[in-house]
Amino acid sequence: MFGGDVHMRAYCQFAQYGFLPWLGRLGLDSMARALGDIEIDFVALGTRTETSAKARLAEYRALGLDFAIYHGETPWVDILRDFPDLDVLAIATPDHLHTAPALAALEAGAHVIMEKPMALDAAEADAILAASKRAGRVVGVDMHKRYDPDHLRIRDDVLHKIGEPLYGVALLEEPLAVSTEVFKAWAEKSDPFSYVGCHWTDLFISMMDVKPVSLHAVGQKKKLRQEYGMDAFDAVQVKIQFDNGMSIDFHNNWILPDSFEAPVNQESRIFGTHGLVESDTQYRGLRFVSEKDGMRTANVHMTRNVLRPDGSLAYCGYGVDSVAVCLEKIAEVKFLNKTLEDVEDYYPNAKQGRLSVLIVHAAREVAARNFACLESGKGAPVTALFNESGITIVDPYAGNEVIYSCPV
Numbered sequence: 239m240f241g242g243d244v245h246m247r248a249y250c251q252f253a254q255y256g257f258l259p260w261l262g263r264l265g266l267d268s269m270a271r272a273l274g275d276i277e278i279d280f281v282a283l284g285t286r287t288e289t290s291a292k293a294r295l296a297e298y299r300a301l302g303l304d305f306a307i308y309h310g311e312t313p314w315v316d317i318l319r320d321f322p323d324l325d326v327l328a329i330a331t332p333d334h335l336h337t338a339p340a341l342a343a344l345e346a347g348a349h350v351i352m353e354k355p356m357a358l359d360a361a362e363a364d365a366i367l368a369a370s371k372r373a374g375r376v377v378g379v380d381m382h383k384r385y386d387p388d389h390l391r392i393r394d395d396v397l398h399k400i401g402e403p404l405y406g407v408a409l410l411e412e413p414l415a416v417s418t419e420v421f422k423a424w425a426e427k428s429d430p431f432s433y434v435g436c437h438w439t440d441l442f443i444s445m446m447d448v449k450p451v452s453l454h455a456v457g458q459k460k461k462l463r464q465e466y467g468m469d470a471f472d473a474v475q476v477k478i479q480f481d482n483g484m485s486i487d488f489h490n491n492w493i494l495p496d497s498f499e500a501p502v503n504q505e506s507r508i509f510g511t512h513g514l515v516e517s518d519t520q521y522r523g524l525r526f527v528s529e530k531d532g533m534r535t536a537n538v539h540m541t542r543n544v545l546r547p548d549g550s551l552a553y554c555g556y557g558v559d560s561v562a563v564c565l566e567k568i569a570e571v572k573f574l575n576k577t578l579e580d581v582e583d584y585y586p587n588a589k590q591g592r593l594s595v596l597i598v599h600a601a602r603e604v605a606a607r608n609f610a611c612l613e614s615g616k617g618a619p620v621t622a623l624f625n626e627s628g629i630t631i632v633d634p635y636a637g638n639e640v641i642y643s644c645p646v
Contacts, residue, residue, distance in 0.1 A: 239420055240353055240380070241330025242294065244541065247553045248561045249328065250303055252278040255552075257569075260562040262556075263383075273569050281321055282306040284313025294454035301550070314339040318346045326351060326568055328561075332424040333432060337362040340377065344369040349376045349568045350563060355436040355598050356591035358428065360629065360642040367588045368645075374578060376571055377588035378564025381440040384495065384586060385563070386539055388517050392508075393445045401512030403446065403484040408438035412492040412501040418466055430490035431474040431601055436594040438488055438506065439478070440586060443593050448480040450597055453622040455605040456612070461493050471609075474603045499525075500535045533559060560586065574582035596642070600629050603641055 252260070258274035261267055279284045282305055285291040291307040298305070314327060327343035329336055329352040337357050342377045343350050344366070344501065370377045381391055396404075412434060417425045421433075442448060454584050457474040474493035480486070494503060505518045527533045541555035568583045570576040582589065600622035608618035616635060623630045628643040 241328075242290075243556050244279075244380075245328050245330050245351075245353075245561060246283070246294065246298075248558045249278065249280045250298060250301070251553055252562075252565070253303065254279045254301075257562075257565070259294050260559070261566065261645075264563050264566065266563075266566055269566065269570070272574060273566065276485055276569055276573065278304050278565075281324070282308060282317045284308040284317050286311070286313075301577065311475075312338070314342055317375070318342055318348070322346070324348045326565065329353060332421065333428045334358050335425060337366060340366050341369050344373045344375055344377070347373060347375065348573070351378045351380065351564045351568075353380050353596055354440070354591070355379075355432060356588065357595050358432055358602065360592075360596050360599045363588075363592040364645055370588050371578065375531040375563065376568045376578065376581070376585075377591070378561075378567065379440075379586045379588070379591040380560050380564075381437060381439045381571055381586035381591070381594075382540070382560035383441045384444055385559040386519060387443075387556065388539070389441060391554060392515055394516065396515045397445060397508070399513060400508065400510030400515055401460075403482065403483055403508050403510050405485045405487075406442075406508040407433075407487045407489065408506040409489040409504060410434045410437065410441075411490065411494045413494045413496050413498065413501070414461075415496055416493070417462060417468070417470060417492040422468075425462070425470045425492070426468055429471040429474050429602065429605065430492040431455070431457075431476050431488060431605070432598045433490070433492065434502075435474070435476060435488045435490045435601075436598055438486075439594045439597050440590065441482075441506075442480070442486060443590055444576075444586070446480075446482060446484070448482050448484065449593060450600075450624045451481050452479045453477065453597065453600050453604060454608075454618075455601040456608045456618045459609065460643075471605070473598065474601070474605050476597075476605075478597065497532070499533045500537065524645045596624065596629060599642060600624070600631075603631055607614060607631070607636070611635065 261270050288309045291309045295307050326349045329339050340350050392431055455476040457471040461472045462468040462470045472493045476488040478486050500520050503520045507516045524536045541557040543551040544554055546552055563585045567581040570581050604620050604622050607620040612618055620633045629641050631639045631641055
């Protein structure tokens with residue numbers, strides 16, 4: 239989904255029309271003279287099946303582009319072998335399959351741009367971060383909610399006006415087709431919070447420079463289990479306390495009826511000591527109805543097609559911005575001799591991505607344990623504690639357990 243749509247369309251667009259137009263959208267117009275003339279080549283595509291690779295190649299050849307195609311369970315191995323001077327490997331595999339291609343790319347000296355979450359396991363996140371430092375290569379994570387213009391306004395103008403953040407809520411609800419069709423093959427290996435909740439955790443971490451202190455998580459398995467025979471969570475709710483004293487509730491599901499009027503339902507709310515801010519990022523005000531499709535709303539901020547004079551379609555939005563900013567930071571490292579430390583505060587980097595992975599890792603463990611407790615009539619008493627040494631699960635029935643220790 240994101241690989242074929244957002245990533246591929248973005249990189250091929252950069253290759254065809256240049257990188258300069260994207261710098262201004264990111265507030266990086268000051269880099270235009272230094273980086274505006276770089277050329278970007280999309281050289282290879284790796285997919286799981288040969289059919290999908292050939293279909294994409296045919297689609298883009300019609301637009302005047304050509305590239306090598308690879309398929310199989312580990313196509314990145316062949317890509318890195320055949321393109322030893324590759325600058326960037328983009329990764330848009332299922333959630334639990336991000337680590338292997340990332341480590342292979344970094345070992346080969348390539349930068350990485352990857353889909354969220356960076357990994358599902360804290361130790362894997364540590365391995366990616368360590369490999370990035372050893373190689374001196376950027377690892378950028380597609381955390382596009384940072385670049386939503388509403389969120390930029392909250393970060394840069396509203397947040398400091400509402401005082402100290404006390405509590406909030408963030409929800410992102412995905413359609414049923416995501417769990418039962420698009421990602422059916424791996425839905426049982428992930429959950430709706432791991433899949434999309436990390437967008438919200440990253441947003442709060444990046445906006446407020448906070449870290450998690452403790453966590454409670456519960457989930458429900460009804461619809462997917464009863465109607466589809468899947469041992470997967472319908473929904474997960476996670477409450478996180480952060481080190482600034484703020485408490486945020488994250489609500490996620492992937493069973494939203496497909497008849498819902500938008501691709502997803504999403505919103506956030508932060509209440510502070512001097513005010514509050516609410517952002518409904520599903521209903522932006524554009525609403526329409528037809529006999530064929532029924533009532534619909536559209537988020538034209540995320541991605542949208544803009545007609546060019548020649549009849550082709552430019553692909554714009556904060557979904558593309560998130561990819562573009564990572565590529566721009568890679569360009570600074572490659573062409574301007576910047577270090578990882580020089581650029582790390584200006585894109586969704588591996589260090590920040592690691593914090594969301596720690597949250598995802600803990601939430602998965604806590605939700606699973608609390609689900610088992612609930613099924614056996616024991617309530618939902620399990621929580622997680624975060625500190626400098628790692629993650630400890632506090633379980634009054636099974637006893638406390640350290641599930642992750644930070645590297646020394």
